[in-house]
Amino acid sequence: MSQPVSNAPLKDAAAPFNKPSADLILRSSDHVDFRVKKDILTEASPVFDGMVSLPVHSPVEPNNPDFRDGLPVVRVTETSRTLDHLLRFCYPILNPELGSEVEICEVLEAVRKYMMEQAEKDVGEQLERRASKNAVFLYALCSRHIGWENELRIAAKASLEMPIENALYSVHPGAMDARSFMHLHEYHKQCGDALADIILTSTVDSHSAERVYASAALESFMVSPIESLIVNMHIRPVVSKEEKARRQRTLCTRSLNPFAAEADYHEVDESFIHVLEHVRKELRRRPFMGMLHELIADPHDASFGGVVACECDTCLAAIPEALKIMEFTIEQQYKVALSQVDPTKNFTLKITIITTFMSKFREIAETTPTQLSMSSAHDGEGDSSGVRGASAPFDKPSADLILRSSDHVDFRVKKDILTEASPVFEGMLSLPQSVQPAASNLGDHRDGLPVVRVTESSQTLDNLLRFCYPVLVPELKTALEICDTLDAARKYMMERAEKDIREQFARHAKEEPLALYALSTRHIGWEDELKIAAKESLRFSIDSWGSIPEVRAMNSVDSYMCLQTYHQKCGELLGSEVISKGLIGPASGMAFAEQTYVSTCMHDVVLHPLESFVLQARHQEDDSLAAQLPTPREKQLNMRKRTLFIFGKTGDDFDYADRQVDEWVIHLLEFVRDELQKRPHMDTFRDLVTSPKDPSYGGICNCNCFMCRGSIPGAVDLLGRFMNADALDRVEL
Numbered sequence: 235m236s237q238p239v240s241n242a243p244l245k246d247a248a249a250p251f252n253k254p255s256a257d258l259i260l261r262s263s264d265h266v267d268f269r270v271k272k273d274i275l276t277e278a279s280p281v282f283d284g285m286v287s288l289p290v291h292s293p294v295e296p297n298n299p300d301f302r303d304g305l306p307v308v309r310v311t312e313t314s315r316t317l318d319h320l321l322r323f324c325y326p327i328l329n330p331e332l333g334s335e336v337e338i339c340e341v342l343e344a345v346r347k348y349m350m351e352q353a354e355k356d357v358g359e360q361l362e363r364r365a366s367k368n369a370v371f372l373y374a375l376c377s378r379h380i381g382w383e384n385e386l387r388i389a390a391k392a393s394l395e396m397p398i399e400n401a402l403y404s405v406h407p408g409a410m411d412a413r414s415f416m417h418l419h420e421y422h423k424q425c426g427d428a429l430a431d432i433i434l435t436s437t438v439d440s441h442s443a444e445r446v447y448a449s450a451a452l453e454s455f456m457v458s459p460i461e462s463l464i465v466n467m468h469i470r471p472v473v474s475k476e477e478k479a480r481r482q483r484t485l486c487t488r489s490l491n492p493f494a495a496e497a498d499y500h501e502v503d504e505s506f507i508h509v510l511e512h513v514r515k516e517l518r519r520r521p522f523m524g525m526l527h528e529l530i531a532d533p534h535d536a537s538f539g540g541v542v543a544c545e546c547d548t549c550l551a552a553i554p555e556a557l558k559i560m561e562f563t564i565e566q567q568y569k570v571a572l573s574q575v576d577p578t579k580n581f582t583l584k585i586t587i588i589t590t591f592m593s594k595f596r597e598i599a600e601t602t603p604t605q606l607s608m609s610s611a612h613d614g615e616g617d618s619s620g621v622r623g624a625s626a627p628f629d630k631p632s633a634d635l636i637l638r639s640s641d642h643v644d645f646r647v648k649k650d651i652l653t654e655a656s657p658v659f660e661g662m663l664s665l666p667q668s669v670q671p672a673a674s675n676l677g678d679h680r681d682g683l684p685v686v687r688v689t690e691s692s693q694t695l696d697n698l699l700r701f702c703y704p705v706l707v708p709e710l711k712t713a714l715e716i717c718d719t720l721d722a723a724r725k726y727m728m729e730r731a732e733k734d735i736r737e738q739f740a741r742h743a744k745e746e747p748l749a750l751y752a753l754s755t756r757h758i759g760w761e762d763e764l765k766i767a768a769k770e771s772l773r774f775s776i777d778s779w780g781s782i783p784e785v786r787a788m789n790s791v792d793s794y795m796c797l798q799t800y801h802q803k804c805g806e807l808l809g810s811e812v813i814s815k816g817l818i819g820p821a822s823g824m825a826f827a828e829q830t831y832v833s834t835c836m837h838d839v840v841l842h843p844l845e846s847f848v849l850q851a852r853h854q855e856d857d858s859l860a861a862q863l864p865t866p867r868e869k870q871l872n873m874r875k876r877t878l879f880i881f882g883k884t885g886d887d888f889d890y891a892d893r894q895v896d897e898w899v900i901h902l903l904e905f906v907r908d909e910l911q912k913r914p915h916m917d918t919f920r921d922l923v924t925s926p927k928d929p930s931y932g933g934i935c936n937c938n939c940f941m942c943r944g945s946i947p948g949a950v951d952l953l954g955r956f957m958n959a960d961a962l963d964r965v966e967l
Contacts (some may be wrong), residue, residue: 244302247314251321253831258286259307260321266314267302268321278324281350281868318339318700322771323353332360337369339375342385361385365392373418375412390421394522398422399799412752412788415795416780421577426518428571433514434507438901438933439484444874445901446505448741451564464541465503483507493939504828505541509553513537521572523565530554530561571903608774615623618643619682623690628699635663636685637699644680645699655702656726663685694718699732701731710738713784740766747771752784755793758791768800768967772915776801794965803965805911811958812910813903816879830892836880840956841893847949848898851935866880876900897933905932906950913960919954923947955966 244261246252247268256269275282276355285308300307310317319341322330332338338361345353369392376385385727398419436447452460481504486497512535517525528534531554536542538553621638623629624645633646652659663686678685688695697719700708710716716739743750747770754763776798779785788794816830836844874897881890909918922931926947929935935946 245314247318249323249329250327251318257305259302259305260317261307261309262317263311264314266317266322267307268314268317269305270321274324274326278353279350281348294924312344313340313494316344320344320348320350320353325358326349329356332357332364333930335364335372335375338364338372339379343379358385365389366395369393370396370410374414376423377410377414377417386578387576390418391572393418394422394425395520396522397519399795402617410791412791412794413786415791416786417577419778419798421575422521424575425572428575429521429568430514430518430569432567433517434510444484444897446484447510448497449510450567451560452485452487454500455561456559456563457485457500457502459557461506463508463552463556464505466552469767481505508541508829509538509556512541513557515539523568526557526561526564530557550844580621624696627703627705634683636680636683637695638685638687639692639695640689643693643695644685645692645695647699651702655731656728656936658726684956690722691718698722698726698728698731701734702728708759709735710735710742713742713746713753715754716742717750717757720763736763739763742823743767744773747785748774748779748782751797752782752788752793755788755790765967768797769962771797772801772804773913773917775912779911800965800967801914804914804962807961807965808914808957809907809911811961812907812953813878814907816877830877830879831903832879832881833903834881835953835957836878838880838891838893840952841878841880841895841899842950844901844902844949847945847952848902848934849896851945863907872899901932902934902946902949903953905934916954916957916959919950919957923951923954 242265245266247266251268251270253269258270258272258275260268260270272286273284276286312320315337317564319330319332319337322328323341323345333339334871342354342361344359345357361372365388369389373386373393376382376389379385412657415673432450433506434447434449436445438444439446482501483504483506485500485502485506487500501954513526513529516529519525533554536545536550542549542553544550594790613833621642621644624643627646628648629646632646635644635647635649635652637647639645645832649663653663693715697708697710700706701719710719716735720735720739722730723735739750745767747767751764751767751771754760754767757763785794811834813831813833816832875894876899877896878895878900879890879892906919906922909922912918922949929943931946931950935943
């Protein structure tokens with residue numbers, strides 16, 4: 235049977251697909267004829283082999299559209315550009331160099347469709363080369379195809395060279411949906427975590443309050459030469475033994491003996507740890523080996539986080555030289571770590587959804603027309619046209635107008651109520667109505683009443699009308715109901731209804747802020763609703779967003795990124811108020827490489843009772859183990875002290891002071907800071923006091939006595955009372 239023929243003029247393809255010796259014509263979707271040789275196609279593609287092996291009858295009619303110049307015509311769905319590239323990969327000529335990511339994906343899709351193995355291999359090689367230029371856009375294109383796991387891995391791995399927060403700048407508007415970006419963001423996070431943990435991890439010793447560090451990037455023999463390079467820089471003053479002991483930190487490395495039962499432990503200068511922390515931070519931001527090479531060859535921060543204060547050539551070269559020593563080990567560990575992170579695992583859900591949809595579709599397709607008509611007859615009271623009547627109070631015979639919803643439900647309403655509630659309906663109903671037969675149910679009248687068709691569904695229209703009628707205001711139950719009804723109220727300019735629905739929006743935002751935010755992004759001019767939903771979304775950590783269907787269905791990755799950036803800014807703001815790292819060593823005015831800390835929500839009124847709470851929770855550990863400590867008691871207590879700069883506010887005055895506080899206080903503030911960065915909301919304090927996920931508060935509260943179990947929650951509660959929650963109002967969405 236002949237296929238439908240377009241009236242568009244036919245064009246001939248360029249050489250070598252215009253030779254008169256061809257025995258077949260392939261016609262592209264944009265009406266360009268490619269004259270090709272069957273033998274080449276059948277060898278390159280089993281699909282074409284089966285297609286052209288079918289018997290072809292000579293044209294009987296002179297203008298048969300299935301033939302041209304006596305040659306059979308095969309119509310394909312590819313464009314002329316894609317078909318030209320595809321055929322050049324098959325012909326014994328030079329392979330074309332595809333110019334863009336879009337071209338690569340279009341040709342790759344075509345070669346897989348026609349099962350051209352060699353062409354697929356050649357196009358795949360071009361995709362891999364192209365991935366280093368615009369990996370994020372390539373990832374976005376590949377995410378649209380099922381079965382492209384290998385290409386997703388290539389693009390995702392190449393995208394690690396760019397900080398994920400800059401990813402959108404390399405993507406064409408609308409090229410990536412929110413779900414794909416969430417998957418890529420999670421992959422970056424997992425790779426960053428894996429690489430950061432290779433460089434440095436830490437835990438708090440439950441006895442001494444000392445933070446103990448470990449590095450998988452260091453062999454035992456590396457520690458001494460690296461520490462010599464770092465410590466012997468010109469900026470290091472001569473210090474006393476006590477100060478030197480105070481800045482010593484415990485670092486665990488891999489043993490030289492692969493059969494050793496335990497790792498090796500070293501006492502290293504604190505500046506050694508600061509260097510590793512700086513490298514860890516940079517590699518978490520851009521988790522690829524090129525980042526380490528940049529730190530060695532051309533670091534953007536030559537001070538490495540403040541460790542290098544001297545600008546002489548010797549000091550500036552010291553840390554890059556130290557990094558060269560561990561470069562090979564990091565690279566080996568990096569390959570192992572990244573092999574365990576799969577960027578395609580989240581697409582299983584996508585495939586499952588599509589499979590489920592197709593099975594449901596087949597069920598519907600197999601349903602007979604009789605079954606469909608019977609099921610619809612039970613949906614509600616209706617007539618032969620499929621129109622049903624609405625429920626009370628929109629079914630009264632005293633009505634003088636019918637509103638028909640998009641799903642064919644008739645609402646019998648009073649004009650007077652609509653015209654008072656909505657200037658849009660007032661203008662609409664003031665127009666003269668044409669007279670229609672009273673018996674007609676299919677035209678603009680039904681039962682003698684004029685029918686006005688609206689685009690809203692019956693549920694939305696029912697909710698909207700109840701906000702206008704003098705009846706109980708409905709309580710909208712879902713985020714979708716609220717947004718659909720609010721959109722309709724604004725469409726018909728119903729001020730009172732809009733006010734009432736916005737109040738419900740604000741209340742419901744405490745329960746479903748993410749769903750409301752995602753739905754609000756679909757509407758222009760909903761800035762206020764976006765701000766309300768965004769602020770309430772701070773109750774939830776970013777890691778939980780993937781479980782919200784509305785968020786996964788967001789078409790705009792810009793809106794998703796906007797919310798994520800807002801969340802991160804709020805987390806950084808609240809977290810930095812609790813505690814942040816200050817300057818290191820000489821830069822802070824101190825004579826040794828000690829890390830200082832800063833708190834802007836703290837002053838002496840809070841600090842003293844807070845420290846008492848913390849030490850009270852440590853009473854049994856400190857007292858019972860005092861005699862067992864490896865160093866004298868006074869020295870141990872001295873090593874536990876850390877410098878905290880406080881900038882608290884008392885009334886209209888600001889307190890500024892530096893205080894020596896127990897290291898357990900620092901650990902508690904860091905624990906609270908980390909929790910606030912995950913959930914930057916004041917409810918976080920409430921949850922930490924009443925139902926903490928970690929009852930030990932990061933190992934601070936190990937004693938289970940009644941006194942200790944109340945001390946740390948009391949300290950957290952006290953801290954929360956002095957937090958400035960209004961600070962988040964300064965963060966813009």
